[in-house]
Amino acid sequence: MPATIIVGAQWGDEGKGKATDMLADTTDLVVRYQGGNNAGHTVIVGDQVFKLHLIPSGILYPHVTPVIADGVVIDPKVMLEELDGLEARGLDAFARVKGSGNAHLIMPYHRELDLLIERRLGKANLGTTKRGIGPAYADKASRVGLRFQDLFDEKIFRQKLEAALHHKNELLTKIYNRLPMDLEEIAEEYLGYADRLQGLLTDTTEMIHTSLEGGQHIILEGAQGTLLDLDHGTYPFVTSSNPVAGGALTGGGIGPRHVDRVIGITKAYITRVGAGPFPTELFDEVGERMTDIGGEYGTTTGRRRRVGWFDAVLARYANRVNGLTDLFLTKLDVLSEFETLKVATAYRYDGKVYENFPPHQSIFHHAEPVYEEVPGWGSDITEVEDYSDLPVEARDFVDLLEEQAQAPVTWVSIGPKRSQTLVRRDVPLVPGG
Numbered sequence: 101m102p103a104t105i106i107v108g109a110q111w112g113d114e115g116k117g118k119a120t121d122m123l124a125d126t127t128d129l130v131v132r133y134q135g136g137n138n139a140g141h142t143v144i145v146g147d148q149v150f151k152l153h154l155i156p157s158g159i160l161y162p163h164v165t166p167v168i169a170d171g172v173v174i175d176p177k178v179m180l181e182e183l184d185g186l187e188a189r190g191l192d193a194f195a196r197v198k199g200s201g202n203a204h205l206i207m208p209y210h211r212e213l214d215l216l217i218e219r220r221l222g223k224a225n226l227g228t229t230k231r232g233i234g235p236a237y238a239d240k241a242s243r244v245g246l247r248f249q250d251l252f253d254e255k256i257f258r259q260k261l262e263a264a265l266h267h268k269n270e271l272l273t274k275i276y277n278r279l280p281m282d283l284e285e286i287a288e289e290y291l292g293y294a295d296r297l298q299g300l301l302t303d304t305t306e307m308i309h310t311s312l313e314g315g316q317h318i319i320l321e322g323a324q325g326t327l328l329d330l331d332h333g334t335y336p337f338v339t340s341s342n343p344v345a346g347g348a349l350t351g352g353g354i355g356p357r358h359v360d361r362v363i364g365i366t367k368a369y370i371t372r373v374g375a376g377p378f379p380t381e382l383f384d385e386v387g388e389r390m391t392d393i394g395g396e397y398g399t400t401t402g403r404r405r406r407v408g409w410f411d412a413v414l415a416r417y418a419n420r421v422n423g424l425t426d427l428f429l430t431k432l433d434v435l436s437e438f439e440t441l442k443v444a445t446a447y448r449y450d451g452k453v454y455e456n457f458p459p460h461q462s463i464f465h466h467a468e469p470v471y472e473e474v475p476g477w478g479s480d481i482t483e484v485e486d487y488s489d490l491p492v493e494a495r496d497f498v499d500l501l502e503e504q505a506q507a508p509v510t511w512v513s514i515g516p517k518r519s520q521t522l523v524r525r526d527v528p529l530v531p532g533g
């Protein structure tokens with residue numbers, strides 16, 4: 101059976117956790133393909149709230165195997181804490197979660213360098229999550245990273261750590277004026293995790309392909325979002341991996357012919373955490389209300405998210421870059437109390453109108469949104485059970501977003517719970533699903 105990619109269509113926090121959890125009902129494997137514990141995916145089941153950072157959002161279904169694939173960066177301390185937390189809540193996480201030996205490790209010096217690099221940038225800092233993500237991926241690209249498999253071979257682990265640490269300590273002491281890190285201390289800590297994590301180590305490529313060949317369905321769950329993509333996002337205000345659909349192929353180790361659905365998750369407005377350009381950002385009372393109603397505070401860092409009106413230029417861009425087959429629209433309920441709603445359909449800069457993502461960063465930084473204004477619906481929609489029962493203004497708004505994004509809206513989410521999801525187009529992921 102073909103695979104489905106779930107990708108953030110904005111700057112992250114679109115509701116990928118909720119969408120993955122909801123759609124995983126009929127799937128066998130849920131695979132995280134990039135990023136690390138910079139992600140924070142919220143899943144709500146009944147009255148229980150789960151905030152997942154590294155563990156795939158399919159974990160809440162006993163029939164799903166959660167897989168951490170090659171493209172992810174793993175902080176083993178965080179991984180253990182998360183697994184322990186899930187076990188404490190009655191889930192057999194250690195037995196079910198699988199991790200690729202090729203996934204890279206986040207080391208203590210990566211976290212330290214993330215802090216130091218940000219500090220050195222001063223006002224120009226990116227506002228990273230300070231989890232060591234950028235430095236870990238940089239080491240991967242420089243071919244001096246340590247991988248998950250290295251945890252289970254003490255000799256190799258020590259050899260690689262020694263080589264890496266030699267260089268890192270030069271950096272820490274000579275450039276950043278810090279104390280060097282101790283090899284023994286790091287080795288003891290990390291090798292100490294090995295016993296408890298050994299059971300997770302799996303040939304995930306083999307597992308994914310056996311699953312596909314056996315007719316099972318898999319979901320590839322993205323972290324972050326299209327506009328945070330290292331290659332296609334608003335560089336340099338991006339993360340250091342590839343959240344886009346293409347990243348699911350490299351990070352998950354599968355070819356394009358296996359994928360038949362690419363679902364872009366998008367809010368009915370847009371948010372961003374951390375620095376970087378944001379054309380539709382709101383600085384007024386409307387923005388304050390949107391932040392409060394939407395509970396727009398980061399799942400990982402608790403930072404207040406910046407908010408703005410839906411940006412259709414970016415939605416069309418995300419559609420193209422990912423080849424979306426569907427949109428999963430979230431947080432429509434958050435807009436219920438606004439009298440007028442806006443959608444940016446284009447940008448204006450220096451007398452020119454841009455309907456597509458501008459070719460030069462400077463234009464994007466100074467782009468002024470061209471808005472279309474439509475009436476709101478002014479009533480609570482969180483209890484609606486059938487799409488056709490939404491107020492006509494709400495349905496018109498969804499039609500407008502669909503027309504502007506040029507991708508079909510299949511699901512509309514009207515609250516954080518699994519049940520608060522309306523099906524607008526009946527096209528199940530798996531036959532009969």
Ligand code: GDP
Binds near residue numbers: 399434
């Ligand atoms: P992710 O990183 O893409 O998984 O998204 P986050 O979990 O970081 O942020 C999304 C937040 O919105 C979470 O608190 C979800 O519980 C919540 N959420 C998801 N869908 C909806 C929705 O349709 N309405 C409302 N009000 N909240 C939602």
Ligand code: IMO
Binds near residue numbers: 232324325337374
């Ligand atoms: P989920 O998966 C929103 C942002 C950071 C910063 C930039 C780089 O929950 O959607 P990094 O620590 O990755 O080097 O930070 O990326 N960022 C996110 N923003 N949601 C996320 O994940 C994010 N992960 C990273 O705020 O601007």
Ligand code: MG
Binds near residue numbers: 141400
């Ligand atoms: Mg999040």
